[in-house]
Amino acid sequence: xxxxxxxxxxxxxxxxxxxxxxxxxxxSEDPVIHTTLLEWGPTDEGENRARYVRRWLExxxxxxxxxxxxxxxxxxxxxxxxxxxxxxxxxxxxNTMIAFKPPVWDLEEWVEHGATGWDPTTILPYYxxxxxxxxxxxxxxxxxxxxxVITATASALDISVRTDWNSTPWRDGAGFLEIxxxxxxxxxxxxxxxxLRPLLGNRDNLDVRLQARxxxxxxxxxxxxxVEVRRDDGSLERITARREVxxxxxxxxxxxxMLLSGIGPANELKAAGVEVQHASPGVGQNLQDxxxxxxxxxxxxxxxxxxxxxxxxxxxxxxxxARPGPDIQMHVxxxxxxxHSEFLGIPTPEHSCSMTPNVPKxxxxxxxxxxxPDPDVAPIYDPAYLTDPEGYDEAMLLKGVExxxxxxxxxPMSDWLVRExxxxxxxxxxxxxxxxxxxxxxxxxxxxxxxKMGAESDPLAVCDPELRVRGxxxxxxxxxxxxxxxxxxxxMVTIFMIAERAAxxxxxx
Ligand SMILES: Cc1cc2nc3c(=O)[nH]c(=O)nc-3n(C[C@H](O)[C@H](O)[C@H](O)COP(=O)(O)OP(=O)(O)OC[C@H]3O[C@@H](n4cnc5c(N)ncnc54)[C@H](O)[C@@H]3O)c2cc1C
Numbered sequence: 238x239x240x241x242x243x244x245x246x247x248x249x250x251x252x253x254x255x256x257x258x259x260x261x262x263x264x265s266e267d268p269v270i271h272t273t274l275l276e277w278g279p280t281d282e283g284e285n286r287a288r289y290v291r292r293w294l295e296x297x298x299x300x301x302x303x304x305x306x307x308x309x310x311x312x313x314x315x316x317x318x319x320x321x322x323x324x325x326x327x328x329x330x331x332n333t334m335i336a337f338k339p340p341v342w343d344l345e346e347w348v349e350h351g352a353t354g355w356d357p358t359t360i361l362p363y364y365x366x367x368x369x370x371x372x373x374x375x376x377x378x379x380x381x382x383x384x385x386v387i388t389a390t391a392s393a394l395d396i397s398v399r400t401d402w403n404s405t406p407w408r409d410g411a412g413f414l415e416i417x418x419x420x421x422x423x424x425x426x427x428x429x430x431x432x433l434r435p436l437l438g439n440r441d442n443l444d445v446r447l448q449a450r451x452x453x454x455x456x457x458x459x460x461x462x463x464v465e466v467r468r469d470d471g472s473l474e475r476i477t478a479r480r481e482v483x484x485x486x487x488x489x490x491x492x493x494x495m496l497l498s499g500i501g502p503a504n505e506l507k508a509a510g511v512e513v514q515h516a517s518p519g520v521g522q523n524l525q526d527x528x529x530x531x532x533x534x535x536x537x538x539x540x541x542x543x544x545x546x547x548x549x550x551x552x553x554x555x556x557x558x559a560r561p562g563p564d565i566q567m568h569v570x571x572x573x574x575x576x577h578s579e580f581l582g583i584p585t586p587e588h589s590c591s592m593t594p595n596v597p598k599x600x601x602x603x604x605x606x607x608x609x610p611d612p613d614v615a616p617i618y619d620p621a622y623l624t625d626p627e628g629y630d631e632a633m634l635l636k637g638v639e640x641x642x643x644x645x646x647x648x649p650m651s652d653w654l655v656r657e658x659x660x661x662x663x664x665x666x667x668x669x670x671x672x673x674x675x676x677x678x679x680x681x682x683x684x685x686x687x688x689k690m691g692a693e694s695d696p697l698a699v700c701d702p703e704l705r706v707r708g709x710x711x712x713x714x715x716x717x718x719x720x721x722x723x724x725x726x727x728x729m730v731t732i733f734m735i736a737e738r739a740a741x742x743x744x745x746x
Contacts (some may be wrong), residue, residue: 242675242699246273246444248743249464249478250485251451251494252429253278254327255729256716256736257485262436263740264483265443270744272443273476274433275466277450277486278323281429287330290418290425290546296322296331299575304710305489305618311623312631313528314678318576325447326394326429326678329417329729332682333548334425336371336417337726338364338403339734342561350721351692353702362736364403368431371730373400374413375420378545381414382536382590382653386569387411389650390552392487393643409563416545417729420577423545425555428733452612454482454498456514467612481711483743485736488684488717489605492521493616495688496607500709509607515709519697521616523689524603525723527566527681528593528622530634530674532641533573533659535586546572550562552644553597553725556636565637566612567594575659581676583659590653592644594637595681597725600625622678634674635667688718703742704735715739 247269250261253276261274266314278301281287283438286295298304301324305318341357383628390411391398399410417426423431436443442648448469455463455475463477482492495501499514501521506513548570575583603621608614623631638660644650645657656662660673688706691698699702699706706712715736717728724731 244474245477245479247271247478248273249476249482251272251464251482252276252327252484252486252490252716253325253429253433254322254485254487255329255428255715255732256739259325259736260483260485260715260740260743261445261734262432262585263737264743265292265440267744268442270442270480274443274445275451275464276445276447278325279447281324281326281330282434284324284363287324288327288425289423290334290416291423291544293331293333293547294572301331305615306545307616308619310620310622312624313620313675317620317680319489319620319684320682325433326427328682329425329427330429332729333546334729335548335727336415336416336634336730338404339560339724339731340407340726343722343724347721351695351698351702352690352721355554355702360734360738363737364730365699366737367730367733369417369428369733370419370426370431371403371415371417372420373415374545374549378420378549379413380543380549380571381541382572383413383550383569385649385653386550386644387413387648390644393647394552394554394640396554398484404599406430406691407562409553409555411550413550416549418545418546424592428736447628451486451494452497454494454500456498456500456709459515459708460710472603472675478711481713481743482717483739484714485716486714488524489616490688491714491716492605493607495520496616497610497612504531505606508700510610511607517699517706517708519689519699521605522602523686524605524620524698525599525686525720526603526620526622526682527595527597527683527723528599528601528630528678529568529593529681530636530637530678531575531591531659532592532638532645532657533575533589533591534645534657535655536588536590536653537655538653539588540571540590547571551683554640563597564633565594565640566597566725567637567641571631586658589658592641593679594634594641596630596633599723600627600629620680623675631671631674634678635670638670638674639685681727683723685717685720685728687722688714688723690719691721704739713739713743
């Protein structure tokens, strides 16, 4: 898959994941820009668990999963396992491909945070450029149980039924989602499959190196000049970038690599035994994710088999009408997913269903820091869920439980249910429910914001709005790390769009 050993190139893209495959494919459209993509993992071609979206769960915790474990949590569940796929295509190869255009108010919020130029008028047209296929869950995949949940939700919460999430202006609602997939085959539509792989062997100025982990950025004064790469056989090589290095290693590994290279909060770097190359206090800060809680019911019959992704339906509700967007999202999966609370030994009935209310705009902020200068030691992943001083995130999860119970008590969903097993119908007091939420809540795997873009006046803004790392030349970031705030909706499509824009900025610079 490589075009030979090139030790000098124009643009180095670190990480061939969700964003990186798009950045490399688009930048190398310009034949004068020699582009080298470095991916830590192997190819996804021929890996059927990555090919078919409904097989997503088979990839979790497996050989491709970096599986970062949270440090003990002050308030929330300490057993969070943050899944990150180390394979060409990245996390879009083991996620559930729910596909949402970023809502207008999220982009407006980014502009308020100093991301000038990320306004809806400029950014939303990037959606129309995407080469991935995004379609509503196909009729053949629409599950009868979910149809009844949708009907019950519309009636219980008085919200609309939707399937047109990306083609019409936002309305809160419940319905089958839009998915990046091919309904006829059930294959995922990833940036690896639909941007990068068709180019391999067909584009002379694109060099793709697999099983090539970048272990360090090479910094010379105020300029990043290239990278140090470690191959799977343990050999090291240096690659020089004549123009720039673009980090697309994801919201954990991008800040991790910067910290390992001496770019980050000076005190933290010194404490970890890393020589400071460039002080940037925001690296690894501002970590955001959607915390979600879990309700499980016993079903009085088996779950019907139809489905596109296992996570085909969602509900967006608003408990505070003054907010610009919904303040509760619930996923309604087809299989009960309790991996983060397995340690509690909660029994799952033979036939079960669940709902997972989450906080679309959480106020808690976590961190990624280094435990050691050794690149083989995992970073300290502290999601700090439910730690915001106002207690907003926990209060919203509690409201989510109340709404989910209201839906479950409404026909026709109630016709499917025997009893609630988690939290359990006998748990009704807010304090008891809060305790249960703290013990059982999950991640929705939407880690973002750990090297955010923003205004020059914001000391924690690692990048400027053109995604360039402030204070350094030759270094840009294009992945979920640059989000100033996490999107209300699932973030993958926003990351596709960031990658498209990053490529424009790189080609124009
Ligand atoms: C289980 C799960 C389900 C999800 N479901 C959805 C969903 O349905 N919809 C949605 O919108 N979002 C979903 N998400 C979130 C979404 O998948 C991620 O936010 C997104 O894919 C992240 O994209 P990225 O480009 O930032 O990083 P990634 O896709 O993680 O890409 C990073 C790439 O960099 C590589 N890499 C890392 N470090 C190095 C290094 N040092 N050198 C070289 N290469 C490196 C990795 O191997 C990887 O290929 C889900 C995530 C998970 C884990």
